[in-house]
Amino acid sequence: MLDATLKKQLQAYLEKVVQPIELVASLDDSPKAREMDELLREIAELSNKITVRQSDDANERKPSFAINRVGTDIGVRFAGIPLGHEFSSLVLALLQVGGHPIKLDAAVIDQIKNLEGDYVFETFISLSCHNCPEVVQALNSMAVINPRIKVVAIDGGVFKSEVDARQIMAVPMMFLNGQHFGQGRTSVEEILAKIDTKAGARKAEELNKKDPFDVLIVGGGPAGAAAAIYAARKGIRTGVLSDRFGGQVLDTLAIENFVSMKETDGPKFAVALEEHVKHYEVDIMNTQRASKLVGGKLIEVHTESGAVLQSKSVIIATGARWREINVPGEKEYRNHGVAYCPHCDGPLFKGKRVAVIGGGNSGVEAAIDLAGIVKEVTLIEFGAELRADAVLQRKLYSLKNVTVIKSAQTTEVHGDGKIVNGLSYKDRNSGEVKRIDLEGVFVQIGLVPNAEWLKGTMELSAHGEIEVDVRGMTSIPGVFAAGDVTTVPFKQIVIAVGEGAKASLAAFDYLMRQPVEEETQEAKAA
Template sequence: MLDANLKKQLDTYLQNIVNPIELSVSMDDSAKSQELLSLCQEIAALNSKISLTQIHDGSERAPSMAVGPQGQAARVRFAGIPMGHEFTSLVLALLQAGGYPSKAEPELIEQAKNLKGEFHFETYISLSCQNCPDVVQALNLMAILNPNISNVMVDGSLFQEEVTEREIMAVPTVLLNGKPFGQGRMTLKEILAKLDTGAAKREAAALNEREPYDVLVVGGGPAGAAAAIYAARKGIRTGVVAERFGGQVMDTVGIENFISVNYTEGPKLVASLEQHVKEYDVDVVVNQRAQKLRKDKLIEIDLESGATLKSKAVILATGARWREMNVPGEQEYRGKGVAYCPHCDGPLFKGKRVAVIGGGNSGIEAAIDLAGIVEHVTVLEFSDTLRADAVLQKKASSMKNITIIKMAQTTQVRGDGKKVIGLTYKDRERNELFDLDVAGIFVQIGLVPNTEWLKGDMELTRFGEIEVNSQGETSIPGVFAAGDVTNVPYKQIIIAMGSGAASALGAFDYLIRSSVEDEEAA
């Protein structure tokens, strides 16, 4: 199961185990059970503090493995073989069950320990999903910290009958005590906030007490991170407020055009950005969504939580989100066959027919990736030509289970009340409607800037982008903007970072000029 390098790395990690732990493997007669047993045997052989037991009574999902302190009922379980992106989740579970302390914020650890009630989570994942480990690791930590909490990671591709029965069509999907709790990436702080209803009020009250910043960055993606670093390096009081650190890059799988780095992945890049920001004296506030911008003597940002942050200058870097089709049925079947992340949700459609909407780079890349999993992919492109790079078009054309239909406008998502069963599209040349029977629809048609909360307060383009000049200045003095939320062309990570740096330098120059003007007025 484990190659020599991985085994060596794991051996190094496992030396940090303080207290004995037990692995309990629930098995049946399947090859996957033997594979999981082999993995657990290799792990147990690396450290004398790890014991291994086998269970064949059918009381748990098989194959699955439970991880817990020796002599205690295990509250962390992996249903499936936790390799791929979930291997890190397994390593952390082993360490934390063995007494190695988590690096989570102390206040979050205490909050998890003090939760009252019974919380039994089931987290449905795919091993190719990059957002899933964050959720699994957060819930596993909570289960290790609190005896009233348990979590089971369920590999949807291995337990497909269960996934079908429970109508799981997107990952990660979390059930709490058998009922829907959440879907998509969630941090430990977000999960605790949903369970501890008083936490939001306490945090809002604390935020209202913060002193005004010199520069406040709204948004935590590449543009926001670059702006925060450049501002902090000027020695001025800098803050970042964002829904989550990393923004949309967290959902990006392969990055091959980041200059000087041949290849990286979204979560890895975000981790590096966050670490770099934290090397400076930057006040980072996450899980907060901006609601309103006002300017008086200071610029004020009202948050949906009820808090208000103030600053002498503000940099807006709220980014963009996936564009939706805006057709009947899309919202009704979102997460029930309508998806926006082929890497995350693709494995749930193994052996089925799916559609990809959009013929740009993201659409054709999605089709190529999905073609290795599903029975057939149909790409629907609105225009008469594909916009994807030639190398991607050539690759897609060479794959026998990809069909590309041009001049096709999706008009409706069809479903049976529970899940997607197909779509309707219009042939724009012949003006005829056609039905396409598919189990999944992956939407890849571009981005929409996150500026709804700014409409009427500043100048936006007809596409909703913030209009900025070369210094990142907006129509409001003291308010700057950077990245995909602006009218800067070419929505690329490296361009967003550059515009973030430019906006921070522009904001610093504004603060210098403002202070001089104030002195002259005095």
Template sequence: MLDANLTQQLKGYLVNIRQPIELVASLGDDAKSRQMGELLGEIAALSDHITVVDGTDARTPSFLIRRAGTDIGVRFAGLPMGHEFTSLVLALLQVGGHPSKAAPALLNHVRGLDGDFAFETYFSLSCQNCPDVVQALNLMAVLNPRITHTAIDGALFQDEVTQRKVMAVPTVFLNGEPFGQGRMDLEQIVAKLDTGASARAAATIAAKDPFDVLVVGGGPAGAAAAIYAARKGIRTGLVAERFGGQVLDTMGIENFISIPHTEGPKLVGDLERHVRDYDVDVMNLQRAAKLVPAAQEGGLHELVLDSGATLSARTVILSTGARWRTMNVPGEAEYRNKGVAYCPHCDGPLFKGKRVAVIGGGNSGVEAAIDLAGLVAHVTLIEYDGDLRADAVLQRKLASLPNVRIVTSALTTEVHGDGERVTGLTYEDRHQGSLHRVDLEGVFVQIGLVPNTEWLTDTIALSARGEIEVDHRGATSWPGIFAAGDATTVPFKQIVIAAGEGSRAALAAFDHLIRLAPAEQPREKVAA
């Protein structure tokens, strides 16, 4: 199961195990069980602290990683390879007594949670967001004896997926009831369990002194802006609803200069570590609600958060990014995560052997259709324009696939469902005006991005598309307020461009600060 490279890497990690652990294997006679048994045997052979014992869990194949002589452990139902291999490594280390690098205050918060919490997470091996959830809940189970966690490969346990109506990953159940879907980190999960945490955080934020530069948004533009501002030695804060933003939902990244290949979550982790290397006050899980510009140049701008807390700053850099554009047709919102999806890499494996549609004929849509064609029974790609807009090489690849149908000059008008899941969609032929229904189980929407700027309407100048208008220095229509990244009118929405624009906005903000008239204060007299 493990190649020579993975074996060597894992052996190096396992030297950090401090306490003996048991791999309690519940296996059957099927091929997956044999593969799991092989994997567990290979792991145990790499460390004297690890042994394999037989188990009797109802889910097979599955295994429990348990600290010997205790009830501390986490369970995997399925083979944690692909994106989940890191989750496996961390689980082995943490159950084996190796400490987490998470903030000590957050770890103590987990230890102090009062209640019995039995978590189950459905993941897919191709989902780049799933490991964050799996790793967070695994760590919670290690830290708090009243918390348990089982990570379940949805593609392997299809009967459970169908019975529990899981149509998107990661999907988390708590004590048998739905708890959440989509990427969540440890801080978010704890905040959801402890409802008083939000009020405490708001009170702490409201008490902060004014910043010289306040960055709003934690994507590549926001991270770069914060780093460049902090390097100038000025008081810098960063507010983010979700540090990393849309990059967290990006699968492969091969055009970030000097890094031949990486993935969104890994790049976000590197960005956050880099930001925290500097004196930046990072306020995560905070959504901006209103911006109140300073009444006069040199005054303080105010940022009001959803929590009710208010921050003030001499300059502001807006880097709120963008989100997936929706079709805005009947049925789309009702069946989101019930067949309507926006991440083919994450949710594609849940539609194995089924019929799906991809909406959008640009690069993202055609790439999604190509990927899905290898998993599903049939793909219908629907494009509004008369021709696909994807690169020619992608179009040729798509046309070569036998289980793909391409429909152009078509407008999706409705998503149909039975109350629980998608059953089809209707599109209009834009030439003839006729309506056509397609029976299917999944709809993957890939039609571009919308800037996260609705909360700025009537505050600063926005384009007709809702993008923040900026000049060559990243300055907006209001002095002292700058903007960068996908939320602005700067063309070509790319990670490397966003990072560069964030750096430029920070330098412009610093230049603005040093040119302001100094605050009035008593001048020291010099003796004649």
């Protein structure tokens, strides 16, 4: 299954295995099982610390396999063949079960070790999903650290009957002890925040003890990362408060227009951003969401966990999120036929009929992508014409299984109480309401700024964006903003990075021009 080049690379990685591991296969007579058996035997041939055997345990999914540390109860399981985007998850699992150090902060590792109770995680994935590996790798690392955590990554394409039975129409989808736990890209810290119920209070207490920052950046996307780097290079005390480092970039598949790199993908770009920031003395406070801002000599940023941070200046870079259509049925059927990531969830709709709402670049790209997977695609555009680039429109119209409906307003998403089965739209020319029978709806209508928490605090535009001047300053002294959350036009990564750097330089200039605080009498006497 593995070509010579891949085998050579994998063999080099497996030299880092220090503990003997065993690959335990649960197989049936399916073609996938034969492929799995071949893969496991090829892996075992690459290291003298790896052995392989078959199990006759009737309770395990077939085909699946476990990676176990010999003589311990440490292990992880894959139900399916982890190639494609999940090959990196396989390699990491082999290394970590084999004793290679896990790259997590010591405090996070201790938190995982000290979890009380037993946890069984099942994660449904697709091999084309670029968000799934982070979830799989996060849970695998947790299982290696704490053997009371059991995990299995399940390829929805292989276990289709289970996907249908559980009504899974979005990946990654996590279940904990048989109950729905969450979906979408999720980090170790985010998982811990949900299962360690006392973590929020402990984190708030820890944050409350921090000394005031010179600059506090709220948001960890491209704008926030650039701001942090430029601030830290000035030698001032810098902090980053973020609910997830990387922001919306984590949900972006292909990046082909960032100057200096011909192509990359969002998750790789986000990792590079964080590594660059960590190169400097920056206090990164992850899985924390700001809830309130109070201006003053020392500006306060309150968090949802109950903490209050202080800083001499603040840069808001909270970005934006996918805009919803806000019609009946959208929220009810989210992840049950209503989706926002065609790259992640598209394979789950193979052979089915879907609609894409939105005729801009993202909508047309989604329709083109889905056309190669699903039976039929109907693209619905509110305006009289599509807004996507001409080259994309030409490609779209060349596809035989794509129908384009313009001047159409989506009015309702229909379902049977469990999954989507249709969509209604109003013809804006005739006023007639029409219905389309389908199984999936992909919403691609742009972004909404993450600035609701600032309403009534500072000046926002009619679209909810933060009003900024040419230096990135907001209506509050000492508070700056950058990136997609602001009124700066053209929501692009390269622009967000530049605006983050500019806001950081402006904040530093602001700090330099503040009057020097007078020494206290006690300090003078000393």
